[in-house]
Every structure is written in structure tokens, then in C-alpha cells.
Amino acid sequence: SLRAMASPPLEEHVFLVESFELIQQFAKQFQDKLCGVDMCVQREHGCQHSCVSTPGSFYCECNPGYRLNEDGKTCSPIDACADGRHGCQHHCVSGRGSYSCRCRPGYYLSHNKRSCTMIDYCSFGNHSCQHECVSIPNGHYCRCRSGFTLQPDSKSCRATDLCNGVDHGCEFKCVSTEGSYHCVCPEGQQLQADGKTCSKCGAGHVDLVMVIDGSKSVRPQNFELVKQFVTRIVDLLEVSPQGTRVGLVQYSSRVRTEFPL
Numbered sequence: 249s250l251r252a253m254a255s256p257p258l259e260e261h262v263f264l265v266e267s268f269e270l271i272q273q274f275a276k277q278f279q280d281k282l283c284g285v286d287m288c289v290q291r292e293h294g295c296q297h298s299c300v301s302t303p304g305s306f307y308c309e310c311n312p313g314y315r316l317n318e319d320g321k322t323c324s325p326i327d328a329c330a331d332g333r334h335g336c337q338h339h340c341v342s343g344r345g346s347y348s349c350r351c352r353p354g355y356y357l358s359h360n361k362r363s364c365t366m367i368d369y370c371s372f373g374n375h376s377c378q379h380e381c382v383s384i385p386n387g388h389y390c391r392c393r394s395g396f397t398l399q400p401d402s403k404s405c406r407a408t409d410l411c412n413g414v415d416h417g418c419e420f421k422c423v424s425t426e427g428s429y430h431c432v433c434p435e436g437q438q439l440q441a442d443g444k445t446c447s448k449c450g451a452g453h454v455d456l457v458m459v460i461d462g463s464k465s466v467r468p469q470n471f472e473l474v475k476q477f478v479t480r481i482v483d484l485l486e487v488s489p490q491g492t493r494v495g496l497v498q499y500s501s502r503v504r505t506e507f508p509l
Contacts, residue, residue: 260303296322313344337363354385378404395428419445436484455493455509456485463500 254261265274287306288299295308310316310323328347329340336349351357351364358365369388370381377390392398392405410429411422418431433439433446460474485492493509
């Protein structure tokens with residue numbers, strides 16, 4: 249009948265005293281429920297943080313950021329980073345009931361307080377790189393544009409000698425420039441449209457005979473200069489039976505035809 253009339257939960261509102269030894273215990277419980285005794289005040293609760301009274305009893309609670317230990321009284325800080333839901337890109341640091349994100353060296357925390365952005369050291373304007381500055385974590389390095397080589401000072405750049413590093417195909421001579429190269433021809437010759445070969449004097453056909461002094465009065469080094477002059481002239485000509493013909497006569501105490509036209 250009592251259970252039919254009582255409000256739930258029945259286990260807190262309907263009691264059965266099965267023996268006289270339980271009357272005292274029931275009386276105390278009945279008194280606590282009716283009189284609303286604050287058990288946290290009446291007893292030495294031993295709660296580390298806070299005590300919460302209930303009818304006839306009490307329990308301990310912990311401050312935010314802490315969890316109740318198995319003894320039901322003491323509290324331990326909660327590791328907010330342990331569950332892996334913090335969202336920090338680099339490092340999570342637990343605090344009292346909370347956490348904060350931190351970045352590795354060379355990065356700074358973004359506005360969302362979770363992601364990290366690399367520090368642009370090149371933007372500080374003190375890198376002294378001649379061409380390009382490249383930021384990396386904890387610093388920067390200098391880089392040269394294509395066709396240039398970084399010097400030992402790690403800042404300045406020098407044009408790469410492409411004539412030594414590529415198959416330039418120049419007939420006479422290759423000249424390196426900043427990031428490139430071009431071909432040149434000997435004096436008296438013109439560079440052809442292909443940019444590599446040199447044109448010779450083939451417009452007019454002549455019969456050319458050169459007479460050189462081969463006597464002892466001409467020193468050996470001077471005679472070498474004469475030979476170089478002859479070679480340079482002949483190289484400019486389109487020598488062939490149908491084109492220009494060349495002959496050479498050498499004289500000293502006697503005259504000798506070295507080769508006819």
C-alpha cells in the first residue's frame with residue numbers, strides 16, 4: 249500500500265524495518281530526510297575540493313579540470329590532451345581543467361589557437377641574399393636564379409660558365425653571359441643565322457700568292473707571327489679549285505715555291 253502511494257524513487261521513500269535492531273538506524277535515516285541535516289557540516293567529510301550533501305549522506309566533488317580518485321575524496325588533474333581531441337597541430341599542453349596548443353621552434357600559433365604557421369624569416373629584410381631568400385624552420389637560406397651559382401659566402405651569386413657545362417656547338421668560340429652564352433667568330437668573319445657557324449669570304453674569287461721572308465734575319469718568334477698571319481688570311485677564304493686559289497713563295501738567299509695556286 250505504501251509503495252502504491254509513495255513517489256519514486258521508492259527505494260528512497262519506502263522503508264521496511266525487519267527487526268528491532270534496525271529501528272535506531274531507521275529513526276536516524278527518517279530524521280535526516282525530514283530535517284534536512286547538512287551531512288557535510290555535521291561530519292568530517294574529508295573531501296579535497298568540495299562536499300555535496302544528500303539526504304542522510306554526502307559525496308565529494310572535484311573542481312573543473314579534476315577527476316575524483318577511487319578513494320572518493322581526493323582529486324587528480326585531468327589530462328585534457330590525453331584524449332586526442334585537442335586539435336593542436338604540433339603540441340598540446342595540459343593545464344588545470346583545460347589545455348593550450350604550442351608550436352615547434354620556427355613556427356607561431358595562428359589565430360585559431362590550434363594550427364601553426366612557419367615564421368617567414370625572409371620577410372625581416374636582413375637576409376642579404378643577392379637573388380632569392382628561402383625561409384625554412386628556424387632560419388633561411390639564399391638561392392640563385394637559373395644560370396647562376398651560389399658563392400662560398402652563401403649570399404652572392406655568380407653567372408655559371410655555361411660554355412664549360414653544355415655542348416654549345418660554337419664553331420670558333422663560346423662566350424658565357426649571365427645565365428646564357430653566345431658564339432663569336434674570328435675577326436673578319438660573321439656569325440651565321442644558326443648562331444654557331446661562321447661565314448667566310450666567299451663572295452669574290454681571287455688568285456692569291458703570298459711572298460714571305462724566310463731568311464735568318466727573321467727571328468723564329470717573328471717567323472711564327474708571319475705563319476699565324478698567313479693562316480688567318482687563308483681561314484677567311486673559300487679555297488677550292490673553282491673558288492679562291494692560294495700560293496706561297498718563300499725567299500732568303502734563294503726563292504722557293506712552297507706550293508702553287
